[in-house]
Each structure stands twice: as structure tokens, then as C-alpha cells.
Amino acid sequence: MIETLINIALFAMLVFTALAIVRMDRLFAVVMLSGVFSLLSAMLFVTLDAVDVAFTEAAVGAGISTVLMLGTIALTARREKAPSHSSAVPLVVCVVTGAVLVYGTLDMPNFGDAKAPANLHVAPDYLHDSIEEIDVPNVVTSILASYRGYDTLGETAVVFTAGIGVLLILSGLRRRRRYLDEDEDT
Amino acid sequence: MRHHLILRVVTKLLVGTIILFAFYVQFHGDFSPGGGFQAGVIMAVAFILYGVVFGLRHVQSVFPIWLVHKLVALGVLIYAGTGVWNMVLGYEFLHYGSFNPHHMSHGQHWGILAVEFGVGVTVTGVMVAIYYAFAARPPHIGDDDW
Numbered sequence: 001m002i003e004t005l006i007n008i009a010l011f012a013m014l015v016f017t018a019l020a021i022v023r024m025d026r027l028f029a030v031v032m033l034s035g036v037f038s039l040l041s042a043m044l045f046v047t048l049d050a051v052d053v054a055f056t057e058a059a060v061g062a063g064i065s066t067v068l069m070l071g072t073i074a075l076t077a078r079r080e081k082a083p084s085h086s087s088a089v090p091l092v093v094c095v096v097t098g099a100v101l102v103y104g105t106l107d108m109p110n111f112g113d114a115k116a117p118a119n120l121h122v123a124p125d126y127l128h129d130s131i132e133e134i135d136v137p138n139v140v141t142s143i144l145a146s147y148r149g150y151d152t153l154g155e156t157a158v159v160f161t162a163g164i165g166v167l168l169i170l171s172g173l174r175r176r177r178r179y180l181d182e183d184e185d186t
Numbered sequence: 187m188r189h190h191l192i193l194r195v196v197t198k199l200l201v202g203t204i205i206l207f208a209f210y211v212q213f214h215g216d217f218s219p220g221g222g223f224q225a226g227v228i229m230a231v232a233f234i235l236y237g238v239v240f241g242l243r244h245v246q247s248v249f250p251i252w253l254v255h256k257l258v259a260l261g262v263l264i265y266a267g268t269g270v271w272n273m274v275l276g277y278e279f280l281h282y283g284s285f286n287p288h289h290m291s292h293g294q295h296w297g298i299l300a301v302e303f304g305v306g307v308t309v310t311g312v313m314v315a316i317y318y319a320f321a322a323r324p325p326h327i328g329d330d331d332w
Contacts, residue, residue, distance in 0.1 A: 071320035135291035163312030
């Protein structure tokens, strides 16, 4: 009962935050509200007992991405430009996509359903054998780092590639501008 | 931010605690929520906070840009190197049991510790490197324009 109330309250706050983000045109406030949005979703993950995910959401969504958005605003502008097209078409696209997604959830198993396909494949083996084979109390860690170690290596490589990509884009632009300045000097 | 006295004092108090918490999350990930990814982000937050409040020059004298760029690659090398080392010892790639063949789960502990450390190093490096790349460009907005 209490959990339902907490869920309703959290989802209501999520919706209000999203509406406030849409209505505002001061980007500083929008960035701060998107941090609030991340913290609220982190709380939702806690109520779903996904503490590891909540941890990541709070650290990345509310922490790092807020700082990076602020850095972007400092480089660009602090007010949203007036849209050049009417917002009717995007609204229709969003509503239709949302309706299709909701329709898609109708076929999904209930939350926590023990007979859901995801809970019948390898998860029972992991939960049953983890203590004997890996002997680590946090099963999430044993799955991430050992059973699915190859996947996590791939994820680390993705983070590495993303970092290299951002560095190439940002520092490449700066160097080109410096060359242009030197050309103008000479 | 030369004039924000409270921010500066609080930041100085917090940075050490944040780094300590990052190490806790890193090496306690086997027992409690967290692991290399979260610890790497928290570690990066400590340096980013210091950079935001005290300026890029000061944080880069503590955590220089060449070191950050090396860390980005070093973490992946630690992770993949752990796997290759398993192969050298005659087991499959990323089969941590090879670290202690008589007691497989102890070997798993060492392997998990090593790969999580690799993840943490890469994530710290990438986050701080992206922050440096953003902050190094001259801003168009002054401190009071927000």
C-alpha cells in the first residue's frame, strides 16, 4: 500500500518536472530540472530494489551530465530560441510513439512475475550457483564481472570509444580554429 | 569563482570525502551496491567539482591532462590484460579461476577486483577527459550572466 503511494507520488513528480522542462525557456533552469528528473528516477529504481542502477543514475544523470550540460550552455546560449516550425507534427509523433509503447507493454509479463521468460533462462542458475562458484554476496557484481565478464569488457570499450570520440570532435575543432587564426595573421 | 567563499570552503572539505567514498564503492562492490563504473564516476566528480570551483588550471596541476588521457586507455588494457593473463595461465579468456586453481572462488575474487579496477580507471579517465575538453574552450557567458 505504502509502496503504491510512493510510486504514485514519484511518477506524479516526474510528470510535473517533465512539463516544467517543456514550458521553460531558461536553459539553466532546464538543466537543473533535468538533474531533479534523474534523482527522481533514481528513487524509482530504489523502490524497484535495483540499487546498483539507482546509484549509476544518481551519479551519471544528476551529477556528470548536469555539469556537462552546464558546460555546453556556457559555450552556446542560455536561452532557448523560438521554434521556427509549429510544434504540431512533433506532438503527434510523440503521442503516437507513446501510445504504441503503452500498447506494447500490454503483452509484457507483470512486474516480478516468476514465470516471465527473463526469469526462467539463465537467472535461476546464476542465483543458485553464484555463492558456490564465485562466493560474492552481491550477485549483481558476480554476474557483471564474472558470468558476463565479456559483455562488461565490451561496455568498457564503449566508454573508451565514446571518450575518444568526444576528445576528437572537441579538440579537433579548436586546432582548426587556431590554424585559421594563424592563416589570418600571416 | 573567486568570491564564492562558502563554496570554496565546502568544496575543500568535501573533495577528500568524495574520493574516499569512491574507493569504498570501488573495492566494496562485491558486498554492497556499486562497482567500477559507479566508483569511476564518483572519483571523476571529485575532480570536476574541484575544477568547477577553483578553476581548470588548479585541477590540471593535480590531475594533468596527459595522465587523464593515459588512464582512458589504461583501464581497458587492465581489463583485457586480465583476460589475456588467464589465457597465459592456460585457461579460457576471463576465466578468473586460474588465479587460484586450488580454490576457484578465491581466484574469482582476484579477477573481479582486477576487472572492476580497470572499469573504474577507464570511467574516471573518460569523464574527466570530457569535462576538460568542454571546460578548456573559451566560454561565451560570464559568471554573472546566468
